[in-house]
Amino acid sequence: MSSSLRIAKPDLDQLVSALTSRYRLFGPVDVDGSTVLREVKSADELALGAALDGSVKAAFFPQTETLLTYDGTVSEAPSGRDKPTAVIGARPCDARSLLLLDKVFGTGKYWDPLWQRRHDDSLVIGLGCSAPLETCFCNLMGSGPFDAEGSDIMLTDIGDAFVAESCTDKGERFLKTAYKSQVQRPSQADLDKAGEARSKALASLAPAANYSGVKTALAKLWDSALWDEIALGCLSCGACAYLCPTCHCFDVQDETAPGTQQGRRVRIWDTCQSALFTKEASGHNPRPSAKDRIRQRVMHKFSYFVDNYGEAACVGCGRCIRLCPVDFDVRVVLERVIAEGRRTKDKERGTKKDVRHAG
Amino acid sequence: MPDNPYVPIPVRVQNVRVESDDRTLRTYDLVFADDAEPFEYLPGQFCQLSILGKGEAAFGIASSPTEREFLRFTVNRVGTVTTALHYLKEGEELGLRGPLGNHYPVEKFKGQNVVLVGGGFAFTTLRSLAAYLLANRSDYGDITVIYGARRPGLLLYRDELTEWEKRGDVAVHLTIDEPAAGWDKAVGFVPTVTGKVRPSPKDAWAVVCGPPVMIKYTMPVLLDLGFAPDRIYTSLERRMKCGVGKCGRCNIGPKYVCTDGPVFSYAELASLPEGV
Amino acid sequence: MLLKDKKADLVIGYERGSSKRRARPVVIRADKDVDRLIFDDTCGPSLVPFARKALRATPLGTRVAVVAKGCDGRALVQQIAEGQFKRDQVVMIGVGCNGVTDHRRGASGEKREASCERCRYPNPPVYDVFVGEPVAAGTGDEFAGVAEFEKLASADRWAWFEHELGKCIRCYACRNACPMCYCEECVVDQTNPLWLGKSAERPDTTLFHLVRALHTAGRCVDCGACERACPLGVRLALLNKRLEREVRERFGYTAGLSMEATPALATYSEEDKQEFML
Known part of the structure; x- marks a missing residue:
């Protein structure tokens, strides 16, 4: 049932105007050599070739967002029911991250209407990653450069055109209505090119290291001196x-x-790396040192999130390595965690002695 | 479940009183404003009190759900929000989000003995629990309250404590850190007094609330008395913003104090890396 | 050698990072690990914040050796002048620097950073040992870029700032990477009172960068670590450079050259120009 289309690059504007008529459209835009997510009106604003520096989450969870306005009393509380949001050019890692954030914002005792309404009503157009970077490790986090998870439509760059394939019913409906006439089907040669791009991208990624032992190792390393080193x-x-x-x-x-x-x-x-993050009004801070905070970051992503939602909170996009001012490399951290975990014996917990010391 | 958990409902201050002799603690009885719908809650739950322009802070509910006329909170003046709260006068409006978090397992306590151990101004949700147990007195066995503060003037709800002492169906043990003029009750830290009172662990549950150091030294006393770790409960505090499990700052290991807590058994805490 | 001879307890330098275009700060404790150390044009981050960290995390009396290119050497000197630590707590391993490159802007060696282009101090002014050969200092006017910018109309200059600061996401990488931003509690983090908003919107970000520029005036050594640290390429150093010129012209002071001189903005003289006062 999934349909595929050939969209010649000069015709991308047709897709963009179909999107902007129904959605607030966000896409990658070049700003002085950085590629950031911005609201776009036309195809020529888009910088689809480069890796996005800011992530796609900002389309649904802006850095600064009004929860309510007031004038003595509450005047208005946005409900998230705005003009629906679409994203074009989301890399598969980013598209997948939206599903992980659904678990945070959309499940549990409470839901977050601002995120959830926006994401539920959205259209995500992914862009397969033809040239993964040295810092990319989506393959180690259970996904891949052409993974469709989280995308409604997936684009593959075949040089002078994109092959667009629907990945969800929503994507299928959009393609059908946006391209009522003048549908151009990809030729066999186009499909071959797309297939080639995929296998080339996969081959270019670092061979799969195995991070499956990370969570077990972390459980043993709460008190480890490793955190001082990492910090x-x-x-x-x-x-x-x-x-x-x-x-x-x-x-x-x-x-x-x-x-x-x-x-x-x-x-x-x-x-969570800011000391103020957990500092209480009394001055007490449960995470006073950089060590406490970097441990929280690693634990949250690779242990707590797994406990709460069944997956790690990392999609392997590699931004935290690529854009870190000091080249802090989370892959190295995970490798050290696994190695240190092997050297550390299991700690018995829950015994009477431990209970006393925990307090 | 509210459609938007970030929007406070309007409440009005019915009554304010200064709670401690150093005037840093005030107790507020709040009522739902005309257009707000009252909610149900249980002892141990908390609310975010909200002053527009100043922000929000979390407070345990000090009233019992059996007291249907008001919601009670005791506010210690430490930061921006609590200072703004201290300026509120009777009749003024503020915002409230709640009830949030879990509660003391009052269902499990039925037919059993309950020991409440409190220290300082963390007695708020214990007051809620005590008032709840006393309002449903026949459902519970022996009730023991051990409560201490640095000096008599820092004990919360003093009139009520006196009433409880007179009731005869609840054992009340009050203590202060150092001897004071006119004080004829126990003197000493809460853990020590707990050791002297020696509440029996048989068919009993303990609930401990207080400053971290008090909890730290009270737990071994209860364990030595024979209370099992899963029969000791406590309520935790962490810096919070959203109160609904999204903003990510109040976690203790994988648990969020705002949604998984604030009430935890000691057995649960012992299994968490950052516990207590 | 420093470690073997117990002249230093640990060495802070650079090692090869996640790619050949990147170097990352590393703490070396054993002689056998010294081979990990590198120095080339990928060694951009200032090591001074790491030296501070190491000094704080170790017992009093620990001697921390730091690989210091010209700007980092000046930053260490400036911190000593500001009383942050004593000269004998650090061992400066001087290196001559030909300028560093930004790993995001292409392959190593491709383009030097703006701060490096105008750098007049490629070698540290003070050092304990020097590795390699000193590098000849550049000539010409280091403030040429500032002068060029000043020729623009006021509206254009403001537009430039608005554009640059519009990229800021308030991650504070610039502040945390800066060798001179060492306040225990930064004014932007204070919440009681809240001096400036925490949003990433223009008025708040502008205020943050203005406060930072003013607080580093007369102290900034124009190492460019802030610009290199910025994940979104905000060009921050030009404003600092302008203030550097101001301090030099008014008070004849250049940061990071002398451990004895009193920092310009920590002193007062009757002769100071006061024409700005009403």
């Missing part, structure tokens, strides 16, 4: 968290216009 290589800034497609922690602040009662309550991306 030495980190500046404790927020670059990785803000560029990460699965990091979702946020702060909430009230901003009031001076001299008035008018203002807004906003949520703003936050990072």
Whole structure:
């Protein structure tokens, strides 16, 4: 049932205008050599060739977002029912991250209407990754450069054109309505080229290291000196968290216009690497040192998230390595965790002695 | 479940009183504003109190669901939000999100003995629990309250404590850290007093709330008395923002204090890396 | 050798990173690991924040050796002048630097950073040992770029800032990578009172960068670590360079050249120009 189309690159604008008529469209845009996600109106704004520096999450979970406005009392609370959002050019790692964030925002005792409505109503057009970078490791996190998970439509670059394939019913419906006439089907040669791009991309990725032992190792390493070592290589800034497609922690602040009662309550991306993240009003901080905080970051992604949602909160996009000011490499951390875990004996927990010491 | 868990409902201050002799603690009885729908809750749950322009902070509910006329909170003045709360006067409105989090397992306590051990201004949800147990007195066995503060003027809900002492169906043991004029009750830290009171672990549950150091030294006392780790409960505090399990800062290991807690058994905490 | 002879307890340098275009800071504790150390034009990050970290994490009396190219050497000197640590707590391993490149802008050796182009101090002013040969300092006006920028109309200059700061995501990589941003508690992190908003929107980001530029005025050594650290390429150093010129013209002070001189903005003289006062 999935249909495939050939979209010549000069005709991309047709797709973009079909998208913008129904959606707020976000896509990769070049800004002085960085590729960032921005709202776009036409195809010539798009920079589809480069790896996206900022992640796609921003289309659904903006860095600064109003939870409510007030003027003495609550005046308005956005519901997330805006014009639907579409994203074009999401790499498979990013598209997959949206499904991981669905678990955070859309499941549990409470749901987050702002994220969930936006993502539920959205259309995600993925772009297969023909040239993975040295820092890419999606293959080690259970996915691949042409994985369709999280995309409604998947584009494959075949040089002068894209092959577009629907991956969901929603994607299928969109392609059918957007291309009522003048549908160009890909030729066998086009499909061959697409297939070639896929196998070339796969082959270019580093051979699959095995991270399956990470969680078991982490369970043994809470008190390990490894964290002190790892913390030495980190500046404790927020670059990785803000560029990460699965990091979702946020702060909430009230901003009031001076001299008035008018203002807004906003949520703003936050990072667990900041000392303030857990500092309480009393001054007490349960995670006072850089070591505590880097451990939290690794544990959250590779242990706690697995406990709570069944998967690691990492899609292997590699931004945290590629854009880290000091080349902190999470792959090296995971390898060290596994090696250290092998050297460390299982700690028995829950005995009476441990119970006492835990307090 | 509210459609948007980030939007506070309007509540009004019915009554304010200064709770401690150093005036850093105030107790607020709140009522739902006219257009807000009252909610159901159980002892141990908390709410986010919200002052527009200042922000939100989490507070355990100090009233019992059996007290249907008001929601009670005791606020310690430490930061921006709590300072703004201290300026609130009777009749003024504020926002509230809740009830949030889990609660003390009052169903499990039925037909059993309950020991409440509290320290300082963390007695709020224990007051909720005690009032709940006393309102449903026939459902429970022996009830013991051990509660301490640095000095008499820092004990919360003093009038009520006096009433409980008079009731005869609840054993109340109050203590202060150092001797004070006019104080004829116990003197000493809560863990020590707990050791002296020696509550029996038989068919009993213990609930401990207080500053971290008090909890740290009370737990071994209860364990030595024979309380099993899964029969000791405590309530935790962490810096929170959303209160609904999304913003990611109040975790203890894989558990979020806001949604998985704030009430945890000691057995649960012992299995968590950052526990207590 | 330093480690073997117990002249230093640990060495902070660079090792090859995730690709041949990247170097990452490394802490070396044993003589056998010294071979890991490299120095070339990929060694961009300032090691000074790492030296501070190491000094704080180790017992008093620990001697930390730091690989110091010209700018990092100056930053260490400036921190000593500001009383942050004592000269004998660090062993400076001087290296001459031909400029570093930004790994994101292409292959190693392709393009030097703006700060490196105008650098006049490729060798550290102070060192304990020097590895390799000193590099000849560049000539010409180091403030030429500033002068060029000043020729623009005021509206154009502001537009440039708005464009640059519009890229900022408030991750504070610039601040944390900066050798001179060492405040225990940064004003932008304070919440009681909240001096400036925490959003990534223009007024808040602008204020953050202005505060940072003013607080590093007369202290910044123009190492460019802030620009290289920025994941989104915000060009930050030009404003610092402008303030550097201001301090030099007014007070005759250049940061990071002397451990004894009192920092310009930590002193007051009756002769200081005061024409800005009403």
